[in-house]
Amino acid sequence: MGGVVILDLDQFIRRERPFWEELERVLAQQAEGGRLPGVEAARRFFYLYERAAADLAKVQTFAAEPELRGYLEGLVGQAYARLHQRSGSGVRWRPLRWLTRVFPATFRRHLGAFWLALGLSMLGAGVGALVLAQDPENKWMLVPAQFGHLQQTPTERVREEEENAGLRVGEIGEAAPAFSTMLMTHNTKVALTALALGFLWGGFTCVLLFYNGVILGFVAYDYIADGQGQFLAAWLLPHGVPELTAIFIGGQAGLVLARAVIGHGTGLPLRQRLRLVRDDLATLAGGLGAMLAYAGLIEAFLSQYHGPHLYRLKIGFGLMELVLLIGFFAVMGRRKPEEPQP
């Protein structure tokens, strides 16, 4: 027990208090968005941090006074976070650059996961079509409640829509805006849930993509088999191109997350694996959100207008979107050869 030295706490506090108070003032200024005015101020800040850290070490070693210790831990913790904030965190976020460069580049970085998400959905679509082809009565059992209008035969629906052709959007029917809203929120939830479920090793993400594909295949087969393929394309393509792509990107992000959680063959701890994919997950989530917002606008202001005179226009618009989207993901955000790595 001999040789233990206890700090002269009173004298220690009296001597160090001005430095702690100065550090508190600098931190308060920074918390309000202020920046250090120059190199000298930054040096002073670093000095104050180091001094507070040294004081904390002394208190921890020589005087276990919990209140003082807590005070210094809070001070050092705040200063530490400020001093060691990672490069880039102070850089202003540029939405246009992010959308046109970062997002497509991130998408391409995980292209394999996107193909897998697309493949699972297409497999589900095939199964959905097959189930309906086997027995058309399955439709009444398998169509989810929120897609109530699909309980009509496609021909009945097309006849109804074409009779209303030419009406203003407010006159299309009371349910149309509500249905658009429901679809938009539903699809956003599906896309983000596909991402989030990736944390549970990706199994549920795969199930969700497959199930979503089943419903899609089901609807597509129903319309095509009833001879309403053109109506279906005109109805779904304009908003479906960005919307379905967004859902596949949600699945892609979920599979990226699942791969990080499983971590097979990386040799890295879970925490580090997750850290490596975190920015990409946020970028994919933000990108799919932007695509779904766009799809919602198209759905609200274009998809709800039906009529034979619009079919070609809407199909043409949808195909144009598809080409542009493929071009966007294939070309945008590629670095020129002379451009340095970020």
Next chain:
Amino acid sequence: MTTTLDIRTPEGVVFALPLAGPATRAAAVGIDMVVVMIGAWLVSMLSLLLAVVSPEWAAALPALIFFVVQMFYGMALEWLWRGQTVGKRVMRLRVVDDRGLTLRPSQVVVRNVLRLVDSLPVFYLVGGVSMVFTRHCQRLGDLAAGTVVVRQVPVREPRLEGVLAGQYNSFREHPLIEARLRQRATPELAGLALGALLRRDELEPSARLRVFSRITDHFRSLAVFPSETTAGLTDEQYLRNVVETVFRKRSS
């Protein structure tokens, strides 16, 4: 599950952030849900003005607004208020990076998107179970985002004057025994004594007597002062003398 997140700086200094438990976090979530509902309701009321132009859209918009507010409330506030929402502010909680660094936007997005899984199947059951079984009380969103939720303990500079100043210390008449006491009192024990004195007003009277009796008994066994010096001293006065002796070095 530990109660603090210990962070070691490159300078070798360790500081601890007190972690929030499931109960306080659930309370914060509850408050946030109420705020979201009230906010969405208010905005929906404004959207009713749209009924003049399109009654159908005016009827459909509240659902959309509720969804948007619900999705972006956490993200927006945690980013703007550096890790806090209304609920977290009320409960004095803050989301921080699990290495003690500043939160990044990607962390805020990822932890809020993963709420969709944490809230499954009902009432954040998945997130709650995860919090109980993880070391730093993290829901899945926290694990994916590399964040923890800490309690913001109001930090007050210790005021020792009230404990140490202005009191006559009868132990000063026995410098050798004082020296022995200083030598034998570990920093932890000294801190315990000082903490008891600083917080004495927070204790119930009977508990206060018991606590001071037990701590003083221990100090009495470390160094024995003559009975005429300690006669008439209550346990609290005795401990005050001990603390003054241990923490305040005097010139000889």
